[in-house]
Amino acid sequence: MTATTPSPTALNGPRVRLRPWTDADLAPFAAMNDDPEVMRHLSARLTRAQSDAYAWRIRAQFDAHGFGLWALEVPQLGFAGFVGLSAKVPFELPVPGTVAEPHEIGWRLARAAWGRGYATEAAALVLRHAFDVLELPQVVSFTATANLASQAVMQRIGLQRRGEFDHPRLAEGHPLRRHVLYAQDAPRTGARPS
Numbered sequence: 487m488t489a490t491t492p493s494p495t496a497l498n499g500p501r502v503r504l505r506p507w508t509d510a511d512l513a514p515f516a517a518m519n520d521d522p523e524v525m526r527h528l529s530a531r532l533t534r535a536q537s538d539a540y541a542w543r544i545r546a547q548f549d550a551h552g553f554g555l556w557a558l559e560v561p562q563l564g565f566a567g568f569v570g571l572s573a574k575v576p577f578e579l580p581v582p583g584t585v586a587e588p589h590e591i592g593w594r595l596a597r598a599a600w601g602r603g604y605a606t607e608a609a610a611l612v613l614r615h616a617f618d619v620l621e622l623p624q625v626v627s628f629t630a631t632a633n634l635a636s637q638a639v640m641q642r643i644g645l646q647r648r649g650e651f652d653h654p655r656l657a658e659g660h661p662l663r664r665h666v667l668y669a670q671d672a673p674r675t676g677a678r679p680s
């Protein structure tokens with residue numbers, strides 16, 4: 487995306503809406519980040535201050551790039567977490583076929599929103615935006631090997647399993663250190679037969 491490209495502020499699906507964050511999202515975001523079940527495969531639950539700081543970083547990335555981890559709205563619940571694209575992965579992914587500094591697609595939903603297909607519907611919108619509008623060459627997603635729910639979302643939106651790696655920011659022996667990487671390359675539009 488160039489600096490002059492207008493950026494859509496929201497992505498809409500049949501049931502989900504991905505939109506920029508508001509201050510009203512901070513309290514439910516903090517509750518989600520303090521839920522041990524939501525945070526089971528992530529490194530630690532967040533305090534209110536840590537959660538607010540995270541939301542601030544998300545909003546700053548949105549302001550800088552025009553995309554990021556969108557706030558997710560679903561029927562009945564309203565704000566239900568985030569789905570979107572993180573900034574470029576800040577460490578090398580030691581898995582063959584990975585482009586340099588890829589963008590990561592990710593999600594975190596409040597427990598009340600699980601089991602309804604919302605994460606998959608929203609992630610499919612984000613993936614399409616990543617290729618069709620942002621023209622990214624590749625989108626990756628990675629998670630702890632035990633996080634099967636997240637891997638199922640990756641599979642449902644069409645990402646392919648590329649391999650495993652030890653997360654460089656988690657110490658040896660950390661139970662979440664082993665990660666699995668999924669990726670999808672941009673569709674080759676306009677390719678002509680030789």
Ligand SMILES: CC(C)(COP(=O)(O)OP(=O)(O)OC[C@H]1O[C@@H](n2cnc3c(N)ncnc32)[C@H](O)[C@@H]1OP(=O)(O)O)[C@@H](O)C(=O)NCCC(=O)NCCS
Pocket residue numbers: 523524525527528592593594595596599600601602603604605606607628629630633635636638639
């Ligand atoms: C990862 C996470 C988003 C997955 O949530 P999820 O609810 O399993 O995923 P979806 O929203 O795509 O819902 C899919 C489920 O809804 C079901 N479903 C119900 N109604 C549906 C509908 N109308 N359409 C589609 N699926 C529907 C599907 O059958 C599926 O259930 P199953 O897993 O029992 O087969 C969620 O577990 C989470 O937020 N975890 C904590 C944070 C986290 O780990 N994030 C990833 C870090 S890398």
